[in-house]
Amino acid sequence: MAKTATITTPRLKALYKETFVKELQAELGLSNVNEVPKLEKIIVSVGIGKNKDDKRHYEVVRNTVTKITGQSPVDRMAKKSIAGFKIRAGMNRVGLSVTLREARMYEFLDRLVNVSLPRVRDFHGVSKKAFDKSGNYNLGVVEQSIFPELTFEETQLVHGLQITFVIKNGGQEASKALLIKFGMPFEKEGGVR
Numbered sequence: 001m002a003k004t005a006t007i008t009t010p011r012l013k014a015l016y017k018e019t020f021v022k023e024l025q026a027e028l029g030l031s032n033v034n035e036v037p038k039l040e041k042i043i044v045s046v047g048i049g050k051n052k053d054d055k056r057h058y059e060v061v062r063n064t065v066t067k068i069t070g071q072s073p074v075d076r077m078a079k080k081s082i083a084g085f086k087i088r089a090g091m092n093r094v095g096l097s098v099t100l101r102e103a104r105m106y107e108f109l110d111r112l113v114n115v116s117l118p119r120v121r122d123f124h125g126v127s128k129k130a131f132d133k134s135g136n137y138n139l140g141v142v143e144q145s146i147f148p149e150l151t152f153e154e155t156q157l158v159h160g161l162q163i164t165f166v167i168k169n170g171g172q173e174a175s176k177a178l179l180i181k182f183g184m185p186f187e188k189e190g191g192v193r
Contacts, residue, residue: 009103010103010106010107010110011106011110012106012109012110012182013102013103013106015181016038016039016106016181016182020178020181020182021033021036023181024036024037024174024177024178024181027177028173028174028177034169035169036169037135037167037168037169037170037174037175037177037178038167038168038169038170038178039105039106039109039165039166039167039168039178039182040101040166040167040168041099041100041101041105041166042099042100042105042108042109042163042164042165042166043097043098043099043100043163043164043166044065044068044069044073044097044098044100044108044161044162044163045095045096045097045098045161045162045164046061046064046065046073046095046096046097046159046160046161046162047094047095047162048061048094048095048096056157057157057159060157060159061096061159062096064144064150064159065096065098065161067147067149067150068108068144068147068149068150068161069098069100069104069108070104070107070108071098071100071104072098073096073097073098074096074097074098075095075096109165109182111147112163113182113183113184113185114183115148116146116147116148117146117185118185119146119148120146123185124187124188125185125186125187125188126139126184126185126186126187127186127187128176128186128187131172131175131176133172134167134170135167135170135171135172135174135175136164136165136166136167136170136175137164137165137167137175137176137179137184138162138163138164138165139162139163139164139165140160140161140162140163141160141161141162141163142160143158143159143160144158144159144160144161145158165179167179
């Protein structure tokens with residue numbers, strides 16, 4: 001007999017389908033269930049910039065992003081020339097990025113909100129002002145040591161990350177309501193939680 005693997009649905013995905021959709025539809029006053037904001041993808045990116053020629057730095061960043069996301073990153077090319085950084089248009093390895101979708105996306109979001117962000121020193125919540133006009137949310141992480149997947153040795157070379165939450169059907173308020181449902185710890189009024 002062949003064994004069949006059981007696939008479990010990520011916790012946040014199940015919560016979204018079972019409860020968050022109905023709650024958001026009622027809260028936002030939407031007539032159609034298809035108008036409810038939905039997390040489409042999460043993009044994790046790291047710019048290498050001035051360390052573009054240092055192979056050790058590149059390998060450390062690549063290793064870090066792979067361990068944090070569970071997916072191998074893609075090299076990014078420079079779109080335009082920047083003389084101050086000695087970067088020419090078309091130059092490879094100026095950054096790395098990973099696009100997370102479906103199960104990996106929800107698992108990453110769950111770990112970020114419940115494990116990693118609470119580990120930030122003097123944490124008062126994430127900014128409410130980081131939404132763009134389309135309702136996507138951008139979160140900058142100053143150092144990668146907040147992620148428990150990394151060992152002490154892997155955090156010796158400090159670098160930051162940019163995390164973009166791409167949200168479908170979301171204006172700024174709708175996207176914020178969705179991220180609050182997922183447990184995103186926004187800062188309170190006055191900056192104190």
